[in-house]
Amino acid sequence: MTRYPFTPTHVGTSAPAGSPTEPCGDSRPRLSGRAQLGSYRRHSGLFFVIALLATSLATSCSRKSESAPLPKPTAFGAAIVESSGGKQFAQTGSLLPQPVVIQVNDEQGTAVAGALVEFSAAAGVAFDPSTGLTDSSGQVTTNVSLGGMAGRYQLVASTADKSHKKVELKLEEIALGYQQALGRHLNDQYCERCHNPESTVERVSNYDNLEIKPHPFTEGDTLNKISDADLTAIISHGGPALNKSPLMPAWGNTLSKSDIQALISYVRAISDPPSRSAGPVYAKD
């Protein structure tokens, strides 16, 4: 039996829905089953029995989770597609800036209202709500908080089709660690105006004005081929240092070495397709 990976599940929230309803004198929550198992010794048979007893007692006595029963689907779709919200990034543990919206379609590709959609992901990812029926336009919207570790998180949205077979959609979101968040801050201040072709109301992009186009930082196909050392050289000494565009100025006197490192770790974290140093993908096990 392995005891890892663990997740800091909070006490008293993991009571299974069907546990017996014994009256519990103590209103304070007990150890959850998982926490109990953490201290069980595999070498002792007697201990095992005691632990099992204690676990079942603890689970049955622990606080009932208030999660509502699953809503009943009134319709079934054949496919599930992303409407918006994939490939976003947020700091570890925090909410994605935009909600994730998915849509359930039937065989003809028309939206299906009333289909049940469930969201799941690696431990630590939270959905609000985690299940829902599609609305009149066939969509379900959920707010997603990413897990506590930097890296990529795979979200799975699933619905059942008419024959009760599971149809799944996988989305990927990116959690930025401290260094990458710092890089993102520097990107917003110094880089984005040229490197991000999208304009917003507050920030007009300079991308279209440049004769030689800069690489958007999500452009993994190109950027993943450039080594960290070369990226550092381009940032500190400017484009001409590597025979690139002279429109890329040298930032070596403006940004510190650790700033440049932070920027590179940000670029690596958000590149698409992912770079090798982007870290592991956290998926539901």
Next chain:
Amino acid sequence: MKEKLSSLWQRLFGDSVRAFGVVSLIFLGSLAIAPAKNFFSEWRHYQHGYLRMIRNRSDANTLQRHFQSGIQQIWLPELGVVDRCTSCHLGLKEPSLTDVSTQPFRTHPPIPHKLEQFGCTVCHRGQGASTTLAEAHNSTLAWEQPILPAKYIESSCGECHRGPLPGTPQLNQGRNLLSREGCVHCHTVKLSDGTTMKATDDPPSLSHIADKTTREWVFAWLKDPQAYASTSSMPNFKLSDDDARDMSAFLFANSTPLADDTAALSAKPSSDPTAGASLYGESFCASCHAVQNAAGNMVGGDVGPELTKVGTKVKPEWLQAWLKNPRAYDPATGMPHYRLNDPQVSTLSGFLLGKADADYLANVHLQPATPEQITHGKRLVADYGCASCHEIAGIKKPENFAPELSRIGSKPVTQLVFLPGMQHTLPDYIATKIKQPRAFGQGLKMPQYTFTPAQIDSLTTALLSLNDRSNTLPPSLGVAATPESDYQPAGKAGKLMTDLACFSCHRINGHGGDMAPDLTWEGSSVQREWLVQFFKNPGTLRPSLIRRMPRFNLTDGEANELTDYIMTVYQNPLVDRDAMPLSGYSQGQVELGKQLFYGKYSCQGCHIVDTKTDKGYIGPTLTHVGSRLTAAWIFQWMKNPQALRPGTAEPNRAMSDEDARALTAFLISQKGGAKQEVAKK
């Protein structure tokens, strides 16, 4: 049965030798419990797991060398840290383990602090001294101090760092919200440096409310502020109709008229929407005020109140007086005193009054107030602590109206009341309390705010950082915030700058807003003639900005007064205006500068000198820079822009004096002689 037991007793303890033997065995067995417990301990299991994991890696030797068996401990008496987390979390300091995703063996992501200096629990909370998973993270023993969810981890940065950090956006936002959304009007937050957190918002005085608006509007506003303006930061007190009626009755009975805060114009508010819209645009009202457009999007800034339905709110005479001189009604307002003439006031007020929602007050019918209603209203106004935020004549600002929050981040969970279904942790309590304050009991006064989930997370982060440790930190560890200075310019020009509310947008000597450029060294930077002209008719310097300097309609005297003050006082000692002339550079130098501009430094990526060829859209347009900036400023700017304006996006190119001088010569020759128009996008 009884016989069996007694024969067993006989067999074991029948004679003294036998009894001695059995007791000895039991004694030995119990002695073995302690070493066995140690042998089968959880941390040992993890250490074996770690060794198994690294065995097959290419860097096994290095990892093996770093590995130390046994319980590891980081002991920092100054911080009260006894952390044994590294007994199981064995790969924290191994950067080569980035590909490992199973805990407890992951490497720690790079942060600016060393593990040995701060330990683990300073940031992550939890029980540092425990050596089992459950006790360390979230067992009943860790009840008061469970592991902090990653969502709120930035709160720990805030224990020592009192100012904003580039790597902690959530904490920075939370702290801003605490002071901007009015939290600290009611809740006292004492900071560890002895100061008290100050509110940065300025809720309006209600002492003269009857001059400004109608009782019907106040009634509707009290009932649901967001129905009038969705961006309003006024919370909803969930008042009954009767309570809202009585409070409005009191506020209007209590209101006294103010001289000059209403004005009857010779011209009636004009209803020329085109002229009104263009004056609204020219005056850059949208830099501070938002209006919801037909598509439902907010257009404009969030410095001043939203104006979508302003015509339903204000009285025409008050609006006219306000537009003529806002300082007559509110001397401390951040609204500039535009020197509008009567026809302009009439056009603009007509335009704004047209922004009305006829349905908004259609169902509000109030009878004249009775004395009982007024008395009851006064009691309600005092009970709800309205005077904590608003100035109300005759009602003193209550002290300690709401619980102090200086140590909320260490509040024991045993002192908290939880709602059904909530996790029993402090972060969850704080977040839920902000989300639905009235759900926690009958008769609670805290009103309902309209924070987004992300804002609630930020606020919770900021509140968790206010805890026992942040309050008792050794002074050597605290990192002070740069205090906001209360710089005020002196004399006549100073009065003028207050009147024009320059500090609502510009920052000078560490005081003021951040919407417009910092003007601390403006006197070294620009030429006198240009500044006078700019005051009279501000042009576009940065084509990509949507927020611009408005025209205040200054008189010649005022423009000169301001310019003289700026040119004399806001001088940078690095920039010696007399050392570099504005003309007389050789053609060769200008040519060299041009080559450097387009070649070596490729400035055209961000700036425009020749509108026919250049497209750079980030920095200011330089077509007229020779008649705008001083040569000495350009030269120093080339040498080190961050020294003159910290945080500017202009990169420091570490230019030689020679290059900087040539570029100065080239730029100072750009006087915009030929009529060049900025390419419009």
